[in-house]
Amino acid sequence: MRISDNLKAQKAQLIRLAQGVLLGLIVFFAADRGLDAVLMRGLDRYFGLETEDTVLLVGHSHVVLGIDRVRLERDLGTPVSKYARAGAQLEDRILMARHYGTLHPDGPRAIVFGVDGHMFSPRGLSSNAHRLFYPHMGDEIVDAYLRDHALSWQEYVTRQVVHLARYNDVLLNVARRGLSGDWSSGVGGRFDPERLAREAELGETRPIAIDAAQVAQFDAFLAEADAKGWPVILTFVPTTEAWNALEPDTFTEVLTLLKGFADTYESVQFLDLRDPWSSQYDLFADPIHLNAKGQRLVTEDLATRLAPLLPEGQ
């Protein structure tokens, strides 16, 4: 009798434990999925991924800090999506353009693709750039990319199961800004040429390399865009003249490659914004990033020079 009472009590305890675990799981996954949905909405709004027939700005920190989306939209009089992330390498930027294409099969009105002297040299940028794409891992093309780039299977699987693990502070902040409609991106500060000279002397600047595989990858993307009829405007957001002059030969080689792409593909154009801004050092926060004042002037310039290149809206 006593043994059976004991067993009953243990069974009741186990049921109570199971109920607690079940309740915990329900609350956990409800909060996980609910909050993820809210944050995703913020991200998509911020990057303009919900917008149809848009001028799609794609790039890394040069575009993030260099172009004011709101001003450009106002000056062009057409919707602009700024799908740019600091630390995004060339492969990431191509993925961003393709990702937008999967969301909107008709494609963007035009892709303003941020280019620079270092775009074919992967060294020096974050090896964790892929993590910025985790919130969109539900998308087939992003998922395939993440499977290739995840640092471990645990990293990938954890994010498949727990959606909130897909975010980091950068993405959370972007989502917050998307939800609150805050698209400001200017920074203060002023470029110090002497500091750059010292760093160059010490060999602390990032060297330019032209990686054949990256060039081929970019070529393939441009061919794909051309075939789909997506106009691509390769846009050189200004970096300082001092920076551009660190390795003049390789830098010129990159520019030649970019011009070559524009000559090869009918839908590709090259828009070089360096002149007259690259020599005006008071417009830069550091050797490669425009400050708030530079952002305003370059965005106005971009709007003026971009408008005639854009196809008519649908």
Add this chain to the structure above:
Amino acid sequence: MLFNSWEYILFLAVVVGIYFTAPFRWRVPFLLVASYFFYMQWSWKLAFLIGFVTLFNFEAGRRIAQTEDRFTRRAWLWFACVVSLGILGFFKYFNFFNDSFRTIFEMANMTYMVPHLDIILPVGISFFTFQALSYPIDVYRGAHGPERSVMRFSTYVVFFPQLIAGPIERATTLLDQFSTHHRFDTQRFAEGARLIIWGLFKKIVIADRLALYVDDIYAHPELHDGSTLLLATYFFTFQIYCDFSAYSDIAIGSARMLGYDLMKNFNLPYFARTITDFWRRWHISLTSWFTSYVYIPLGGSRTSLPKWIRNVWIVFLLSGLWHGAAWTFVVWGGLHAAYYMVQRGWHAILPVPDRPSLLRSAFGLLVTFHAVVLAWVFFRAASIEDAWIVVTRILTDLGGMPDLGSSRFSTMVNVLLIFFLLAVQTGQVRGWFSFYFSESRVPRPLQISGHALLLCGIALLGASSSAFIYFQF
């Protein structure tokens, strides 16, 4: 194998599963094997060191209990202390004292021949040495009888939840628990799991995030102004609390799942209103060890004023050195000793009433908190020079807004997390709920939901896992 890793969660689940399904006579041997396996994840070679310390103290306890002869008993006790502390001293302090002597000799233009040795500091050595040593002392004092089973004693010394960073247990509280037949108890299992979740939240979400800012600022304090250094120091104050108390929580929670009770190591220390009160709440197991085995044998507070002053200084300087072989830790201990002196003088002028007013309590809390914050500067800084820069800049260059670091958003989230911690702790102070197994006013479904949300917080805001600060001690 860090507590804040999937490997540990899996390890704990396997250990709990096997422990409760194994026959009773195999449980303690199994815990012993599991504990050694846990330690060997850091270094299998150093496991022999723990084995030696364990067997030596076991034998010393046996010899002390075996004889009535006072001289022999005392000789064995001293032998145990010298060998155990000698091992600790060699691994932890040899280079510290050696380098200090070299500096003194060089200053006097004298040749110093003893070389610097490349000694690996065994993880957790300060903890397991103190825990093992408490046994022969307790046997000598008659506080605990001799343990007959070397298996049980070995498991007591290496019990994996508290092996690396405490709480430092005593034979009187933990050893006998290895003779008890523990049944699987869902209530204790759930309580343990909840405490582990809270510990993980404090470690991964609060401590590790704050560490990113603090490490950056303290790496080069000379580059920052007073307000930035003050913010970094406030952050470190909460980082070290969350880091260390998280370890203790996960240790206590893990042990509780297995049916064992470990002592509470922290009791809301930043709510202390005096320095004495702070040390009753901070690293309670270490304070209690020093009180029992150093302070009271020296005469404690029931002695003349000069001797009391001596006793306090000895305990705090030793406590500082226990934390690390560096002069910064000695200064940290010395500051706390000085605080005790000031507090005694202050209370002599203005005695503490039985029921202090709200104003006096708030004042005491603020003063105590900031005294502790000031001492943390020395605990965290890489050198005395760095600490001095931090202190002087905080005192003289506090004008501007602090540098919020590379991500203003992250820093603001960190500030909000500190407020969240304080709000939770205020709830604990008020008795609304408890993480430590006492009755809670919050209904069970709400408690479960709260912990599920803490897990969401870990997923969303957790920083990359890094080792616990106290592992280095």
